[in-house]
Amino acid sequence: xxxxxxxxxxxxxxxxxxxxxxxxxxxxxxxxxxxxxxxxxxxxxxxxxxxxxxxxxxxxxxxxxxxxxxxxxxxxxxxxxxxxxxxxxxxxxxxxxxxxxxxxxxxxxxxxxxxxxxxxxxxxxxxxxxxxxxxxxxxxxxxxxxxxxxxxxxxxxxxxxxxxxxxxxxxxxxxxxxxxxxxxxxxxxxxxxxxxxxxxxxxxxxxxxxxxxxxxxxxxxxxxxxxxxxxxxxxxxxxxxxxxxxxxxxxxxxxxxxxxxxxxxxxxxxxxxxxxxxxxxxxxxxxxxxxxxxxxxxxxxxxxxxxxxxxxxxxxxxxxxxxxxxxxxxxxxxxxxxxxxxxxxxxxxxxxxxxxxxxxxxxxxxxxxxxxxxxxxxxxxxxxxxxxxxxxxxxxxxxxxxxxxxxxxxxxxxxxxxxxxxxxxxxxxxxxxxxxxxxxxxxxxxxxxxxxxxxxxxxxxxxxxxxxxxxxxxxxxxxxxxxxxxxxxxxxxxxxxxxxxxxxxxxxxxxxxxxxxxxxxxxxxxxxxxxxxxxxxxxxxxxxx
Amino acid sequence: xxxxxxxxxxxxxxxxxxxxxxxxxxxxxxxxxxxxxxxxxxxxxxxxxxxxxxxxxxxxxxxxxxxxxxxxxxxxxxxxxxxxxxxxxxxxxxxxxxxxxxxxxxxxxxxxxxxxxxxxxxxxxxxxxxxxxxxxxxxxxxxxxxxxxxxxxxxxxxxxxxxxxxxxxxxxxxxxxxxxxxxxxxxxxxxxxxxxxxxxxxxxxxxxxxx
Numbered sequence: 001x002x003x004x005x006x007x008x009x010x011x012x013x014x015x016x017x018x019x020x021x022x023x024x025x026x027x028x029x030x031x032x033x034x035x036x037x038x039x040x041x042x043x044x045x046x047x048x049x050x051x052x053x054x055x056x057x058x059x060x061x062x063x064x065x066x067x068x069x070x071x072x073x074x075x076x077x078x079x080x081x082x083x084x085x086x087x088x089x090x091x092x093x094x095x096x097x098x099x100x101x102x103x104x105x106x107x108x109x110x111x112x113x114x115x116x117x118x119x120x121x122x123x124x125x126x127x128x129x130x131x132x133x134x135x136x137x138x139x140x141x142x143x144x145x146x147x148x149x150x151x152x153x154x155x156x157x158x159x160x161x162x163x164x165x166x167x168x169x170x171x172x173x174x175x176x177x178x179x180x181x182x183x184x185x186x187x188x189x190x191x192x193x194x195x196x197x198x199x200x201x202x203x204x205x206x207x208x209x210x211x212x213x214x215x216x217x218x219x220x221x222x223x224x225x226x227x228x229x230x231x232x233x234x235x236x237x238x239x240x241x242x243x244x245x246x247x248x249x250x251x252x253x254x255x256x257x258x259x260x261x262x263x264x265x266x267x268x269x270x271x272x273x274x275x276x277x278x279x280x281x282x283x284x285x286x287x288x289x290x291x292x293x294x295x296x297x298x299x300x301x302x303x304x305x306x307x308x309x310x311x312x313x314x315x316x317x318x319x320x321x322x323x324x325x326x327x328x329x330x331x332x333x334x335x336x337x338x339x340x341x342x343x344x345x346x347x348x349x350x351x352x353x354x355x356x357x358x359x360x361x362x363x364x365x366x367x368x369x370x371x372x373x374x375x376x377x378x379x380x381x382x383x384x385x386x387x388x389x390x391x392x393x394x395x396x397x398x399x400x401x402x403x404x405x406x407x408x409x410x411x412x413x414x415x416x417x418x419x420x421x422x423x424x425x426x427x428x429x430x431x432x433x434x435x436x437x438x439x440x441x442x443x444x445x446x447x448x449x450x451x452x453x454x455x456x457x458x459x460x461x462x463x464x465x466x467x468x469x470x471x472x473x474x475x476x477x478x479x480x481x482x483x484x485x486x487x488x489x490x491x492x493x494x495x496x497x498x499x500x501x502x503x504x505x506x507x508x509x510x511x512x513x514x515x516x517x518x519x520x521x522x523x524x525x526x527x528x529x530x531x532x533x534x535x536x537x538x539x540x541x542x543x544x545x
Numbered sequence: 546x547x548x549x550x551x552x553x554x555x556x557x558x559x560x561x562x563x564x565x566x567x568x569x570x571x572x573x574x575x576x577x578x579x580x581x582x583x584x585x586x587x588x589x590x591x592x593x594x595x596x597x598x599x600x601x602x603x604x605x606x607x608x609x610x611x612x613x614x615x616x617x618x619x620x621x622x623x624x625x626x627x628x629x630x631x632x633x634x635x636x637x638x639x640x641x642x643x644x645x646x647x648x649x650x651x652x653x654x655x656x657x658x659x660x661x662x663x664x665x666x667x668x669x670x671x672x673x674x675x676x677x678x679x680x681x682x683x684x685x686x687x688x689x690x691x692x693x694x695x696x697x698x699x700x701x702x703x704x705x706x707x708x709x710x711x712x713x714x715x716x717x718x719x720x721x722x723x724x725x726x727x728x729x730x731x732x733x734x735x736x737x738x739x740x741x742x743x744x745x746x747x748x749x750x751x752x753x754x755x756x
Contacts, residue, residue: 003647021568113617115656117564117596119630125623165650168618197686198652199732201615231613 006128007034012054015040016047016061016074017093026060026093029120033127044069045301051078056088058127060114063094068301070267076108077303086144089130093118105236106206107176136163140173153177153186168194175206184213201231205240212244220244235265242274251282259287262294269295269304276312285319292316296339307353310343314360323369336364355384355395362402371406378406393419393428400435409442441479448477452484459491464499467491475512482525485512489532493539501543509536553606560599566592590634597631601660601722608725614654616730621681621690622647624655628662629679636670644680651681651688653730653755661726662692664719665751669694672749686756687735693750698743723751732756 013035017023023040030038039054041047043065051059051074059078063071071092078084092110112130114123134141136159143152156174160167171190178187191206204227212220221244228237238261245254258275265271276291292313299305317336321329340357347353362377385391385399396419403412416436424432455470471488474480489512492505513536519529570589574582608614622645629641662679669677674696681690703720723739730737735756744750 021565021572025568025571117567119627121630122623122627125620125626129620129623165618165648168652198616200617201613231615233613 003125003128006124006131008058008127009034009036011035011037011057013038014047014050014054014056014059014061016042016044016059016065016071018042018062018066022062026123029123030060032120033124043067044071044074047074048077048303051083052081056084058089058091059084060091060093063092068298071110072105072108073268075110079108086141087134087138089134091126091130106179106202106209109172109176109202133166133169136166137170137173144177149177149181153181153183168198168200172202172206175203179206179209179213182213184210188214201227201234205234205237209240212240217244217248233264235261238264239271242278246278251278252284255279255282255284255287262291266294267298269298272298273304273309276309276316280312280316283319285316288316289313289320293335305346307343307347307350307356310339311356311360313339314364318360318364318367321364321367329368333364333368337361340364351384351388352392352395355381355388356398358384359398359402362406366405375406375408378402378408393425397428397431397435404435404438404442409439409446412439444477445479448474448480448484452480452487455487455491459487459494464491464495468495468505472508482516482519482529485516486525486528486532488512489536493532493535496539497535501539503543503545506536506539506543506545553603553610556599556602556606560596560603563592563596563599567596593631593634597663601664604657604660605722605725608729614657614729616653617655619651619653619655619658620647621645621649621651621688624659625662625679625681625690628659628666631659631663632666632670635667639666639670639674640676641666642676642678644678649681649683649688651683651755652686653688657726657729661723661753662690664723665692668719668751669696669749672696674748684754688753688755690753690755691750692753693744693748695748698747698749699741704741704743727753727755730755 008030013030015023015026027038039050041050045068061071061074075090089111091112091114093114093116095116112126114126140152140155143155153174156170160170171194175187175190178190188207188210191203194200194203204223208220208223224237224241228234238257242254242257255278258278261271262275272291272295276288276295279288279291292309295309296313299309314336317332321333340361343357344354358377358381362374362381365374365377385395396415400412400415451470451474455467455474458467458470468491471491474484475488489509492509496502496505513533519526574585625643625645666677674694677694679692727737727739737756738754740752742750
């Protein structure tokens with residue numbers, strides 16, 4: 001075959017571009033080149049659908065497809081699912097400013113690039129060169145399609161010796177295949193061979209990845225950092241660096257790398273999700289919120305759409321909300337609630353998801369301290385839970401937590417009892433323990449409050465002994481608040497002043513004062529505390545103690 | 546956003562708009578009767594020139610912002626052919642002779658080198674050359690590309706390294722741009738160079754050496 005006789009007749013071809021002029025221009029060029037079986041897709045979703053249904057010989061996709069998936073994501077889905085054979089070709093068409101974002105993918109790299117704007121003759125030559133390459137690589141790619149990867153690597157060695165000019169494309173493929181087979185020494189050899197003659201960034205990243213898997217993490221990190229200096233927009237470098245840093249337990253450094261990657265290439269759902277999760281672990285809630293929001297938006301029309309993304313977005317947002325009546329708070333709260341509405345709608349058939357969304361709604365209201373709405377969402381969640389045939393232990397525990405958050409501890413106690421009667425799975429015991437502790441605290445606080453009220457009413461009626469007895473009981477709870485302790489002191493002081501100088505009561509007063517510690521100047525109870533303390537001093541002096 | 550970024554964004558948009566104009570224009574020209582086509586051609590040729598200038602500006606901007614233009618296996622025969630295509634839109638009467646083995650292979654950024662070569666061709670034509678020769682050879686792992694013409698040769702100040710020549714049409718800018726592109730292909734081990742000289746028999750000669 002010569003360039004003049006190069007012909008695309010009989011090949012099944014898919015072109016992907018969101019712009020109608022670009023599509024028709026490309027199609028007419030291909031027609032001139034003899035193509036007679038051309039499909040066209042306007043976006044990533046349509047492209048992937050076509051790829052799932054047909055066996056294409058050649059896919060030509062624009063990198064930037066407006067909304068939704070980009071060309072790289074199409075390539076990944078096509079290759080990952082093995083729907084596009086290794087013998088078939090994927091050609092990426094890029095704007096001149098996106099080339100360096102596209103070049104570096106180690107695992108899923110296109111067979112060729114065409115930079116826009118291009119003419120018919122540029123396209124012809126690119127496709128002709130590619131067809132020459134693919135013809136030579138055919139036995140190797142056939143082996144890949146048959147899943148015989150080690151054999152393919154062997155064939156690659158032969159091809160490299162016979163065709164020294166193909167060093168780069170063959171070594172790149174070989175490196176990729178060796179990584180897949182976890183033959184890191186061999187992969188390292190392939191990448192090193194390339195670097196001996198050409199300073200290709202992808203080969204440096206390849207080397208770094210090999211070093212990482214071979215245990216030389218420091219070498220890997222410094223190699224990637226050096227590559228990034230030369231090639232700052234090489235987004236896969238940031239991805240790998242993040243992956244390695246997470247492994248080293250350096251979560252915050254890893255997060256910075258992913259933030260850099262997302263800045264360069266904001267449209268990859270999986271990267272946004274990874275960043276969100278990492279930031280959530282690092283308690284960087286603003287970053288997490290942004291990342292999940294992007295992921296939510298990007299995944300809306302893709303196979304990555306998942307209810308957990310919505311949920312995680314709202315979880316991050318809750319940390320950024322407070323009770324202040326600011327515009328930001330209001331906007332963020334509405335955004336979270338809208339996300340939850342969408343989540344309920346999109347997954348309306350799944351009661352578990354609807355339950356999660358309703359719970360998240362209650363917690364969002366709780367975060368802005370709108371107790372009434374938090375309670376009413378909790379009631380709704382209760383209704384949803386009742387419609388789930390066999391609620392899981394997790395769901396029951398979640399409901400219990402929200403009962404407590406919304407001041408319904410009796411319901412919480414009942415739920416815990418029901419769960420215990422049914423038997424609780426081991427993995428949930430810790431969470432259950434935490435809930436029971438919260439409940440017993442609440443119980444104690446409630447009892448203490450009850451006794452305090454009793455003491456107050458005795459005091460008001462002048463029944464000082466009864467008042468002291470009630471307050472003594474109330475203060476026996478560790479959870480008793482400062483006001484309760486001050487009430488107890490006041491009752492005792494009044495008794496000493498009006499009835500008799502009871503040294504035991506006075507000592508009690510000092511014990512209680514010590515328990516309170518100090519009360520800040522700005523605390524509304526400060527003056528009362530101070531007054532009682534001075535009275536105690538006076539009584540102590542007059543008792544000659 | 547600072548003024549520089551704003552300018553960058555505007556040039557970028559300008560370039561994209563011009564690209565659409567060209568696509569639409571091409572389509573319209575295909576569909577119209579021949580006599581109108583000839584009338585419209587100069588408009589089309591000028592638009593392409595403006596588009597090329599805009600491309601150049603965008604690239605210049607990115608080169609200065611340390612943007613990366615990755616190199617890859619590339620074939621000088623193809624690159625030169627495309628440079629000539631761009632060139633001949635404006636200079637249909639200048640003859641370009643090419644002596645390059647179709648298998649000759651290099652390692653460079655194809656779009657950048659094409660721009661550099663288009664610039665060199667434009668320079669020769671603007672200086673008055675009627676015939677231009679382009680050749681390329683592999684030199685070990687590197688590549689040597691030679692563009693020579695039958696024009697008056699470079700003026701002394703250009704040969705002395707003062708890029709601003711006084712020929713109309715911004716030759717100085719073109720050479721500066723070409724130099725930037727060539728320099729971008731330097732490796733830590735070996736620089737890439739652009740050498741300008743006047744041939745013994747007359748005419749200008751530009752030699753690009755890539756490592």
